[in-house]
Amino acid sequence: MSAVSRFAPSPTGFLHIGGARTALFSYLVAKRLGGKFLLRIEDTDRERSTQEAVDAIFEGMAWLGLKSDFAPVYQTQRFDRYKEVIAQMLSDGTAYYCYATREELDAMRAEQQARKEKPRYDGRWRPEIGKILPTPPEGVPPVVRFRNPVEGEVVLDDLIKGPISFANIELDDLIIARADGVPTYNFCVVVDDLDMGITHVIRGDDHVNNTPRQINILLALGAQLPKYAHVSMILGADGAKLSKRHGALGVMEYRAMGFMPEALLNYLVRLGWSHGDQELFTRDEMQALFDLSKVSSSPARFDMEKAYWVNHQYLKIADPAVVAVEFEWHLRRMGVDPANGPALVDVILSQRERCRTLLEMAEKSHFLYAELSGYNDKDAAKHFNDEGLRVLAGLYQALKALPEWTVPALHEAVNHFAESQGLGLGKVAQPIRVAVVGMAVSPPIDQTLSLLGRDRTLARLDAAVAWARSRAPG
Structure with missing residues (x-):
């Protein structure tokens, strides 16, 4: 099977620099292996997802040239498929309805914390052989939970971090559909990766703890597991968490x-x-x-x-x-x-x-490309003195007489003028720069004048002389 990787951002903000690196790594893995790369928009968080963020992701990916080989996939367009898989899991016994109310779950966690235990779902609605379940309460819409294995462990051979193991007993039964029927993130990701034939999952290491749960769901669905690679976070140059002052920008x-x-x-x-x-x-x-x-x-x-x-x-x-x-x-x-x-x-x-x-x-x-709006005060004061004005006036005549306006011709004309006046090149070039650029910084003067063109150069030399004389004392 050829390689297929994906970049799956949530459209809750701009495409940040860490996400761009993850997208790049995913893209490169697919291309090196002669496979395909796809973009998936994980927009099941309806409250936080925005079209503006989706557009920002597309714009950033297009600018970087990280082109998806398939049309982008939106999770919100796949709800029928998620419901189909959940129905099959309920039928197979790998998922079940849970009617525990929020108040019950809060009380359960409070009791566990009081006993200094790790807060976790206690499996009160989990079907077991010989176990009698309570009668479903009226008016309580159930969630759907995945029936996670309680024995053994999940061993993840991460392509970056190496082997990582998770005891199944530490993984409680994950909610895969909320009471309103909306499927949850970890479940949608699994179904998407399965349906899209994803062979390589490359993502940030903040997803490491999600991986064993997703692997168990994939195994319950009889899927072949993809290879996982969790990329470490990016820090600032000072070792602190990356922020805007470090470069954490869109x-x-x-x-x-x-x-x-x-x-x-x-x-x-x-x-x-x-x-x-x-x-x-x-x-x-x-x-x-x-x-x-x-x-x-x-x-x-x-x-x-x-x-x-x-x-x-x-x-x-x-x-x-x-x-x-x-x-x-x-x-x-x-x-x-x-x-x-x-x-x-x-x-x-x-x-x-x-x-x-x-x-x-x-x-x-x-x-x-645009007319000058003025001159740098410091540069004008330094170079529009009497000597500078003589340079500008004299060079105006020399340049006006040039038969061709090329870099070699301009180079020779400026150097010849400097020698004829007994001046160093800087004494000639700097007043010209201020006159035609507005400041004493530009490419080499012959290149600058060539790019600016004959008409603009002569007009600016003439204007600079007039401007400086109008401000001369007396």
Whole structure:
């Protein structure tokens, strides 16, 4: 049987970074084994599940490129199937009706706690040979409980954590359908995994205690068990529980911060997994090399500075045409029309060495697509002095006379002008930067002027001179 894995989030909030890592691990396992990956929306919690959260999950998964091989499955659309399985289990004797009221159960647990016992269902409605059950009370809708084995143990050979055992006597009879007929989480998961042929269940280690209960239900249904892998939690760089200050953000917030989806995936795959000393992986390499047996059972630590480093490496080596898709998204968010300026690929090639994120790149490239709103006060005061204005006025004439507007031609013109005036290149380049960019930071000046274009460059040089003279004393 080919491998089938799944990512099964509850739509009660955005797709957070821990969920994205789990989705990635599930996706990579399926792809490495030549199998299928599916997305299942576990929305049985009707009070907390929202369409907004569902949309956020889809948006995050699409941005990361973690595509389901099947149409997404919604648990709320499968209630008839759950009821069918529960009816069969009641008929087989692997499930039973329980009429215990909430008040009875509260009193039962209070008595157990008073005896310093572990609170658990005492099986008062569990059918046994020779046991006489009470008469069902009128007006009390029953829940349905799974008849969990009381002998032996469940041994889980976790693909990450190794063997884990659970004594059946410690697992009480789980409610699989509430009094209103709505099936419960642990039951729905089992039926879904069975019906969808799931061979690998990869999820957070907060689900470890659910696993023996789910295994017992699967065994009661005569199912072949999937392989389980429970991924340890992600901590902050300081070892504390991951929070927003560490980077526990929604996936789409990372897009807004300027991350490439491939870079974020690369960083996430290294949170708990390694392949020698390799730090950067293409998607194909991840799919070929990822192995659950190499995933650490210890919590991973999220280091935002390392995430920025990975993103910067991607920006420097990625196909500029691929980067351009995300770069355009950031420019448009800033109200910039990318058609009103140089080709995005050319800008990316000029900026990517000095920008760690696409947001930074968009901010530093804004001047290429929109008119200047002013000048940095400190830079203008420093470079729009008498010498700076002479440079701008003289260079205006030199650049205006250029027969072609290319990087080599601009490089030669600026250097020739600096030499003719007996000035260092910095004395010439910095006033130009402030005049055409608004600040004294930009790519190399010849690249900057080439990207900006002849008309905008000359207009901005002229405007800068006029602006500075209008503010000169006297």
